[in-house]
Amino acid sequence: MFRNVLLxxxxxxxxxxxxxxxxxxxPRAAFTYVNPSDIHTLDPARMSWTQDFRIALNxxxxxxxxxxxxxxxxxxxxxxxxxxxxxxxxxxxxxxxxARWSNGDAVVAADFLRGWRRALxxxxxxxxxxxxxxxIAGAAGYVAWRREAVARLTALKRRSxxxxxxxxxxxxxxxVAALGPxxxxxxxxxxxxxxxxxxxDGMSFHVRSARKHAAEMDERFSHIGARxxxxxxxxxxxxxxxxxFLDLAAFPCFLPCHESIELLRERYAGxxxxxxxxxxxxxxxxxxxxxxxxxxxxxxNGPFRLEDWRIKRRARLVVNPFYYDAASIRCRTIDMLVYxxxxxxxxxxxxxxxxxxxxxxxxxxxxxARLAQSGExxxxxxxxxxxxxxxNFNCVSDSVNxxxxxxxxxxxxxxxxLALDKHALVERVLNRGDRVARSFVPPGAIPEYHPPAGLPMxxxxxxxxxxxxxxxxAAGPAIELLHVATDELICQAVARMWEENLGLRVxxxxxxxxxxxxxxxxHRYMIARGNWYGDYMDPTTFLDCLAxxxxxxxxxxxxxxxxxxxxxxxxxxxxxxxxxxxRAAEAILVEEDFPILPILHYATPIAIKPQVQGLYPNPRLxxxxxxxxxxx
Amino acid sequence: MSKxxxxxIILGVLTVFGVYALTFLxxxxxxxxxxxxxxxxxxxxxxxxxxxxxxxxxxxxxxxxFLRGALRWDFGPTFTYADWTCNQIIAESLPVSxxxxxxxxxLAVMIGIPVGVGSAVRRxxxxxxxxxxxxxxxxxxxxxxxxxxxxTLLSVTWKLAPVGGWGTLAHLPLPALTLSLPFMxxxxxxxxxxxxxxxxxxxxxxxxxxxxxPRVVIWRHAxxxxxxxxLSYLGPATAQAMTGSFxxxxxxxxxxxxxxxxxxxxxxxxxxxxxxxxxxxTLLVAFNVLIDVLYAWLDPxxxxxx
Numbered sequence: 060m061f062r063n064v065l066l067x068x069x070x071x072x073x074x075x076x077x078x079x080x081x082x083x084x085x086p087r088a089a090f091t092y093v094n095p096s097d098i099h100t101l102d103p104a105r106m107s108w109t110q111d112f113r114i115a116l117n118x119x120x121x122x123x124x125x126x127x128x129x130x131x132x133x134x135x136x137x138x139x140x141x142x143x144x145x146x147x148x149x150x151x152x153x154x155x156x157x158a159r160w161s162n163g164d165a166v167v168a169a170d171f172l173r174g175w176r177r178a179l180x181x182x183x184x185x186x187x188x189x190x191x192x193x194x195i196a197g198a199a200g201y202v203a204w205r206r207e208a209v210a211r212l213t214a215l216k217r218r219s220x221x222x223x224x225x226x227x228x229x230x231x232x233x234x235v236a237a238l239g240p241x242x243x244x245x246x247x248x249x250x251x252x253x254x255x256x257x258x259x260d261g262m263s264f265h266v267r268s269a270r271k272h273a274a275e276m277d278e279r280f281s282h283i284g285a286r287x288x289x290x291x292x293x294x295x296x297x298x299x300x301x302x303x304f305l306d307l308a309a310f311p312c313f314l315p316c317h318e319s320i321e322l323l324r325e326r327y328a329g330x331x332x333x334x335x336x337x338x339x340x341x342x343x344x345x346x347x348x349x350x351x352x353x354x355x356x357x358x359x360n361g362p363f364r365l366e367d368w369r370i371k372r373r374a375r376l377v378v379n380p381f382y383y384d385a386a387s388i389r390c391r392t393i394d395m396l397v398y399x400x401x402x403x404x405x406x407x408x409x410x411x412x413x414x415x416x417x418x419x420x421x422x423x424x425x426x427x428a429r430l431a432q433s434g435e436x437x438x439x440x441x442x443x444x445x446x447x448x449x450x451n452f453n454c455v456s457d458s459v460n461x462x463x464x465x466x467x468x469x470x471x472x473x474x475x476x477l478a479l480d481k482h483a484l485v486e487r488v489l490n491r492g493d494r495v496a497r498s499f500v501p502p503g504a505i506p507e508y509h510p511p512a513g514l515p516m517x518x519x520x521x522x523x524x525x526x527x528x529x530x531x532x533a534a535g536p537a538i539e540l541l542h543v544a545t546d547e548l549i550c551q552a553v554a555r556m557w558e559e560n561l562g563l564r565v566x567x568x569x570x571x572x573x574x575x576x577x578x579x580x581x582h583r584y585m586i587a588r589g590n591w592y593g594d595y596m597d598p599t600t601f602l603d604c605l606a607x608x609x610x611x612x613x614x615x616x617x618x619x620x621x622x623x624x625x626x627x628x629x630x631x632x633x634x635x636x637x638x639x640x641x642r643a644a645e646a647i648l649v650e651e652d653f654p655i656l657p658i659l660h661y662a663t664p665i666a667i668k669p670q671v672q673g674l675y676p677n678p679r680l681x682x683x684x685x686x687x688x689x690x691x
Numbered sequence: 692m693s694k695x696x697x698x699x700i701i702l703g704v705l706t707v708f709g710v711y712a713l714t715f716l717x718x719x720x721x722x723x724x725x726x727x728x729x730x731x732x733x734x735x736x737x738x739x740x741x742x743x744x745x746x747x748x749x750x751x752x753x754x755x756x757f758l759r760g761a762l763r764w765d766f767g768p769t770f771t772y773a774d775w776t777c778n779q780i781i782a783e784s785l786p787v788s789x790x791x792x793x794x795x796x797x798l799a800v801m802i803g804i805p806v807g808v809g810s811a812v813r814r815x816x817x818x819x820x821x822x823x824x825x826x827x828x829x830x831x832x833x834x835x836x837x838x839x840x841x842x843t844l845l846s847v848t849w850k851l852a853p854v855g856g857w858g859t860l861a862h863l864p865l866p867a868l869t870l871s872l873p874f875m876x877x878x879x880x881x882x883x884x885x886x887x888x889x890x891x892x893x894x895x896x897x898x899x900x901x902x903x904x905p906r907v908v909i910w911r912h913a914x915x916x917x918x919x920x921x922l923s924y925l926g927p928a929t930a931q932a933m934t935g936s937f938x939x940x941x942x943x944x945x946x947x948x949x950x951x952x953x954x955x956x957x958x959x960x961x962x963x964x965x966x967x968x969x970x971x972x973t974l975l976v977a978f979n980v981l982i983d984v985l986y987a988w989l990d991p992x993x994x995x996x997x
Binding site: 185335407589590610 | 728783850959
């Protein structure tokens with residue numbers, strides 16, 4: 060009997076192996092690169108990761124696009140320069156007559172409006188909505204109107220389902236009471252449960268409200284400061300002059316979207332919104348071979364189109380044959396492989412299976428940096444990034460975890476900043492080629508902007524400031540430093556420096572990243588690590604984070620003078636004066652108030668095989684692939 | 692017999708439901724926003740809209756909705772990889788893990804059992820002592836050590852196999868071997884102990900005295916008894932091997948399901964956590980039921996107990 064079992068096992072084994080061997084194998088792409096994790100989403104309206112941006116910016120093309128060498132904006136789907144009004148508020152873009160989608164359709168102005176609208180609408184909007192609402196006239200008002208409606212319709216939906224209503228939704232319900240006949244907010248749910256017909260009333264009232272709202276949506280949207288004058292002309296009205304608008308126009312949330320997506324729109328009672336009032340699409344729309352409801356599969360307008368995407372394995376890009384410059388693209392197929400383990404990715408690179416590694420965050424990154432800097436490995440490069448690693452100081456909370464929070468006092472924050480030896484941290488502790496940060500905005504990336512110099516290290520002054528603030532380092536409570544596991548080394552070094560230089564007691568608390576993120580956003584910390592990658596080439600991509608009430612103001616910092624400087628700069632037309640105002644604002648951060656303590660600007664190691672040309676190390680880690688040439 | 696099997700199946704379904712309920716409780720009580728990506732804080736309104744859309748602001752509704760979907764083999768959306776459904780992720784990764792797990796288990800059985808039998812027959816001989824070392828290594832060395840060592844030696848130094856990845860025959864042997872080592876060692880150990888027990892029993896002495904050849908004594912009589920504890924280990928072990936190993940997948944870049952167990956939890960991806968747990972627990976329960984049935988078939992004496 061066991062012989063039979065053994066034979067059966069062997070037969071099965073042989074079958075599996077044969078099946079596996081028979082499976083179709085595609086030839087290797089002309090160029091292969093590695094992503095450390097899979098694409099989180101290919102929806103340009105929702106993406107937030109650099110690696111997702113990278114692939115999106117090769118699949119789609121905005122009004123402008125990034126120069127592969129400098130990452131400066133160059134003409135994309137629109138001609139440059141646009142017509143700009145004298146007050147700098149109105150841009151009129153002309154779309155290239157030969158701009159085409161990957162199915163051959165012409166790219167029209169309405170495609171851009173569709174893409175931008177998706178980045179705004181509750182339901183499809185996520186992290187980067189602010190890039191539109193902060194710049195395009197009327198966009199913020201539209202979004203506010205929509206959000207209010209979503210809250211109302213969500214509450215109505217709950218009620219029509221006969222459920223109880225969350226007290227958080229009461230304000231929205233009160234608005235309903237004002238609108239609807241005899242629909243008092245309190246006890247309405249109770250009333251519904253008593254009589255079945257009332258629930259039906261609630262249902263039809265919900266549908267009526269949704270219908271009324273949906274009817275108004277397009278009309279309202281047509282009044283925001285972005286409109287199609289004709290198929291090839293797009294007019295944008297801004298809230299204030301924006302020196303970097305052409306750079307923004309290349310950003311993922313400003314990418315166009317092909318009309319075929321409307322085939323996959325979720326509908327409720329025949330309306331173009333969900334029962335909650337959200338705008339939603341079947342998330343499968345980013346798949347190249349998804350055909351529900353006649354959908355043709357993902358259509359893009361960039362130099363490449365998506366041929367295949369298998370989660371956690373690879374994505375394959377091939378040249379978009381309808382791209383206006385398709386003839387000049389030399390590298391016709393590109394594979395993005397997923398390697399969770401970057402050491403395995405480096406081994407694959409060394410073995411020749413991979414041509415490009417856009418990240419090498421490995422435990423031995425100092426060794427990689429050394430190889431790159433010494434020239435021993437000319438194929439390793441360090442990108443001095445447009446990014447800052449810093450510490451957040453909690454400026455708002457009176458107490459944290461039951462202890463009083465000494466960091467509310469600016470003198471304490473200043474003292475901690477003065478007592479930190481950043482050079483020792485960067486050069487001796489980490490030693491991976493990063494630059495010491497004196498300012499929040501990384502210097503050099505924006506040619507005309509020279510960030511403030513910050514303050515030199517001064518331990519004596521730091522001690523004096525602590526005494527001034529009435530903080531006795533030995534007797535006072537320990538200061539908590541919150542970080543994630545990857546920061547262990549640097550945070551230990553920081554704690555040690557404060558202990559040695561100031562006699563402070565510092566407690567390190569390591570948290571898993573999701574809980575860490577929540578604690579940080581809700582100010583449940585004293586000091587917390589932070590990092591920030593600039594999204595566009597202007598100081599405001601950093602400085603806006605510390606404006607009062609900004610969603611990313613994790614230190615809870617608020618200074619009316621700082622806010623006023625940012626506002627003045629926003630309204631300023633003269634670029635030099637504007638950057639001067641921003642510099643003055645940044646000086647408040649790093650020379651007076653210290654809501655944050657910038658430590659370093661990352662150097663990101665990348666590896667490019669010598670036979671690859673047309674890829675350039677750059678501070679934004681954007682790597683447009685259209686100039687690639689691979690010699691084999 | 693069929694009545695007993697039915698009872699086991701019903702118990703199994705209840706077990707899976709219990710696991711689901713418990714996992715659900717853990718999922719909703721853990722802090723952390725599943726929609727948050729990277730360092731940037733998601734605007735509150737956007738997070739609320741997403742929570743409303745996925746029914747996550749109402750735990751009971753979500754509990755029922757997910758369960759109803761799961762019964763129709765529809766596990767709904769994932770939050771980390773917004774463009775994919777849980778079904779798609781499982782469909783992409785479970786076959787990979789099953790192929791690898793199956794290979795690993797075949798290797799483990801085909802090597803583990805002869806080693807166990809051999810070391811029991813020549814107890815304290817050189818073979819027994821020698822394999823004890825191998826077995827101890829297999830049990831005590833974590834797979835990230837054995838995997839990395841195999842990778843460095845065979846792929847990087849000797850270039851006998853590709854450095855990780857998936858898609859060709861050459862990608863199979865190293866991860867399969869790595870995955871099989873702990874199972875192989877355990878099987879060898881279990882077999883040895885059970886064989887020693889069986890070999891010292893009276894009926895075998897009788898069989899030997901009646902002139903049965905050592906081969907018949909060992910394989911037909913002793914092993915048949917000794918195989919039972921190994922069989923009961925094989926059920927859960929196969930389920931475990933076939934649903935993937937986070938470590939082996941990470942070391943060799945294998946796109947299997949093991950990584951999703953860990954990453955989904957780290958990402959607070961409720962849908963993916965629940966679906967991977969459901970798939971794993973269903974497989975585990977199914978294999979256990981199967982083994983119970985096999986058990987009764989192999990050894991009529993214990994039918995009563997099943």
